Amino acid sequence: MQDDGSAAPRPDAGGYTTLSSRIAYENRWLRVREDIIRRPDGADGLYGVIVRDDFVVVAALGDGAGPDRTLTLVQQYRYPVGQRLWELPMGMWEERPDATPEEIAAGELAEETGLVAARMARVATLFQGAGYSNQKGHVFVATGLGATASEREPTEQDMVAHAFPLAEVEAMIDDGRITCMVTVAAIGLLRIKGML
Numbered sequence: 001m002q003d004d005g006s007a008a009p010r011p012d013a014g015g016y017t018t019l020s021s022r023i024a025y026e027n028r029w030l031r032v033r034e035d036i037i038r039r040p041d042g043a044d045g046l047y048g049v050i051v052r053d054d055f056v057v058v059a060a061l062g063d064g065a066g067p068d069r070t071l072t073l074v075q076q077y078r079y080p081v082g083q084r085l086w087e088l089p090m091g092m093w094e095e096r097p098d099a100t101p102e103e104i105a106a107g108e109l110a111e112e113t114g115l116v117a118a119r120m121a122r123v124a125t126l127f128q129g130a131g132y133s134n135q136k137g138h139v140f141v142a143t144g145l146g147a148t149a150s151e152r153e154p155t156e157q158d159m160v161a162h163a164f165p166l167a168e169v170e171a172m173i174d175d176g177r178i179t180c181m182v183t184v185a186a187i188g189l190l191r192i193k194g195m196l
Contacts, residue, residue, distance in 0.1 A: 015040030024048070028094050052135040055092040055128075056105040057186045060115055060142045061196070062163055070163040071196075072145075073183075074112050077158055086172060087180040088187070089113055089161075090137070101138040110148050113161040118144025124189055128182060139186045141195055166196055 017038040025032040031051040038044050062070035073086045091108040093099050099107075102120060109115050123139045152159055164172070169187065172178040190196045 019044070048132065050129075050133040050135070052133060053092050053094065053097065054101065054136045054138060055090055056101050056108055056138045056140060057088050057090040057182055058105050058109045058120075058140045058142050059088055059123075059186060059190055059196075060109060060113060060117065060145055060163075062145060063143075067165060067167045069166050069196075071166055071169050071187075072113050072115065072161055072163045073169065073178075074159050074161045076156060076160075084158075085180050086178050086183070088183045090182060101140075105138070105140040105142070109142055111151050111153070112156065112159060114148055114150035115142070115145045115161075116148045117142035118146070123193065123195065126182075126185060126189070137182055137186075139189060141190065 019036045019038055021033060021035045023031050024034045029052065033049045033051050035047045035049065036044065037047050060072040062072070064070070072089070074089050075084050075086045077084050089108050089112040091104070091112070093104050093107070096104075101122065105120055105122075106117065109117060109120075119142070121141050121143075123141055126137050126139060127133075128135045128137055150161070169178070173184055173187065178184060187196070
């Protein structure tokens with residue numbers, strides 16, 4: 001919401017009141033919103049919020065059971081941290097705001113890995129960084145995998161996809177080869193739910 005500061009204060013859940021709000025910056029992927037707030041104790045403050053559309057995370061599980069079962073990861077260069085990272089396939093469709101999470105999950109899986117899934121199940125929804133952003137990630141498990149042609153975006157041309165045994169993925173988390181918080185959280189969630 002764009003505000004010149006003259007709007008009436010808006011009470012929010014948790015005892016916070018938004019006194020004014022403005023978009024400080026935006027591009028096609030995100031907006032940075034700056035809110036002047038009043039905390040429950042009456043003190044005024046400032047909150048910067050990164051506003052982004054929802055994204056999906058896809059755990060593509062190969063056939064088999066136990067240590068022979070595989071999980072497909074992708075690796076790409078992540079400019080903000082200056083490193084190539086191993087991650088679960090994930091993404092969002094800025095140009096298709098009407099697309100369902102299920103459509104995006106199937107599309108991102110094919111685009112990034114060249115895989116299609118006979119079954120795609122939504123497992124959970126997680127906030128990526130609730131202290132600074134409203135963005136939610138929808139975690140999916142894809143099974144019954146088959147091959148298709150990958151059609152990566154121009155920004156993903158350096159991406160590689162590889163199916164790792166589950167034991168290797170967990171070793172990669174343990175020794176720091178996987179540091180993507182979303183990937184670690186999704187794999188941990190799936191392990192707790194007995195889906196890996």
